[in-house]
Amino acid sequence: MKYKNFSKIQLILIHTLVLLHLFLINTTVWAKKPVIVTTYQYIAGITEQITGNSATVIALAPPQFDPHYIVPKPSYIAKLRNANLLIINGAQLEIGWLPQLIRQANNPAIITGTKGFLDLSNFVKKIDVPTALSRAMGDVHPEGNPHFYLDPHTIPVLAKAIYERLCTIVPKNYNLYSKNYTTFIEKFNARLTVWDAQMTKVKGKSAIEYHKIYDYLLIRYGIHLAGTIEPVPGIPPASKHIAELENTIYTVSFILQDVYHPYDAAQYLSQKFSIPVIVLPHDVGATSDANDIFSLFDAIVGRITQ
Numbered sequence: 001m002k003y004k005n006f007s008k009i010q011l012i013l014i015h016t017l018v019l020l021h022l023f024l025i026n027t028t029v030w031a032k033k034p035v036i037v038t039t040y041q042y043i044a045g046i047t048e049q050i051t052g053n054s055a056t057v058i059a060l061a062p063p064q065f066d067p068h069y070i071v072p073k074p075s076y077i078a079k080l081r082n083a084n085l086l087i088i089n090g091a092q093l094e095i096g097w098l099p100q101l102i103r104q105a106n107n108p109a110i111i112t113g114t115k116g117f118l119d120l121s122n123f124v125k126k127i128d129v130p131t132a133l134s135r136a137m138g139d140v141h142p143e144g145n146p147h148f149y150l151d152p153h154t155i156p157v158l159a160k161a162i163y164e165r166l167c168t169i170v171p172k173n174y175n176l177y178s179k180n181y182t183t184f185i186e187k188f189n190a191r192l193t194v195w196d197a198q199m200t201k202v203k204g205k206s207a208i209e210y211h212k213i214y215d216y217l218l219i220r221y222g223i224h225l226a227g228t229i230e231p232v233p234g235i236p237p238a239s240k241h242i243a244e245l246e247n248t249i250y251t252v253s254f255i256l257q258d259v260y261h262p263y264d265a266a267q268y269l270s271q272k273f274s275i276p277v278i279v280l281p282h283d284v285g286a287t288s289d290a291n292d293i294f295s296l297f298d299a300i301v302g303r304i305t306q
């Protein structure tokens with residue numbers, strides 16, 4: 001046979017070249033997958049529903065921490081440097097941690113104003129927009145309340161914005177994105193009907209929360225907000241404020257507690273007034289039962305209506 005004429009070294013060389021070739025083909029295919037970086041897990045959760053496996057979707061902020069105060073890591077800069085699209089919540093939720101990372105990543109494809117930068121807050125009517133800025137109003141919500149995505153009815157609005165931008169960034173995937181987007185919206189709307197029905201059980205009740213994070217959810221389902229454990233957004237409670245809360249607490253049915261603020265004030269009020277504390281996820285992955293964009297709301301609705 002002809003190939004008996006090859007020396008062992010030549011065969012090893014050919015073998016290596018074939019492997020290298022296969023590796024390069026794989027690398028090229030991978031590199032052609034668009035890289036989409038999102039600030040929070042819930043945005044990645046929606047995006048993945050539309051891209052399927054056709055994109056690499058990376059969320060930066062770990063879900064168990066305070067979304068206003070994510071600790072920037074060098075690895076986030078590397079992820080932003082390779083991104084074709086950056087999707088943020090906006091309304092200044094990321095103001096404390098993201099701008100410096102974008103500067104350091106130095107990726108012209110994802111800077112503000114380009115088609116590679118998508119701010120979801122532009123698609124939502126925000127509540128609590130201050131008419132005049134004052135430090136007394138707290139420092140963390142100067143453009144209004146940024147936690148709009150915790151009303152499940154907001155998710156289809158955000159999904160549409162993400163879908164349309166994906167089609168602009170990767171037009172060759174238009175058919176795939178359209179098919180996945182339609183499937184997602186149908187499935188999500190079906191779940192919305194179920195959540196809406198479940199939430200009628202708590203309509204008209206009163207709640208306390210730590211931070212004004214569940215306001216859009218409470219307004220959607222007719223739950224009255226009797227007060228917040230923090231006196232203004234971003235400021236920890238003093239005993240005087242807790243004493244004031246006690247004056248209104250007799251009407252309250254439950255205390256909503258996120259996973260990242262201290263539990264002590266909620267536990268104190270709960271024990272003193274026999275009101276249950278309900279721990280709610282604020283993002284996909286914040287609690288073990290909130291694994292994706294569907295189970296995030298299954299967990300929120302299930303825990304409130306239990």
Ligand SMILES: [Zn+2]
Nearest residue numbers: 140211212233
């Ligand atoms: Zn906030």
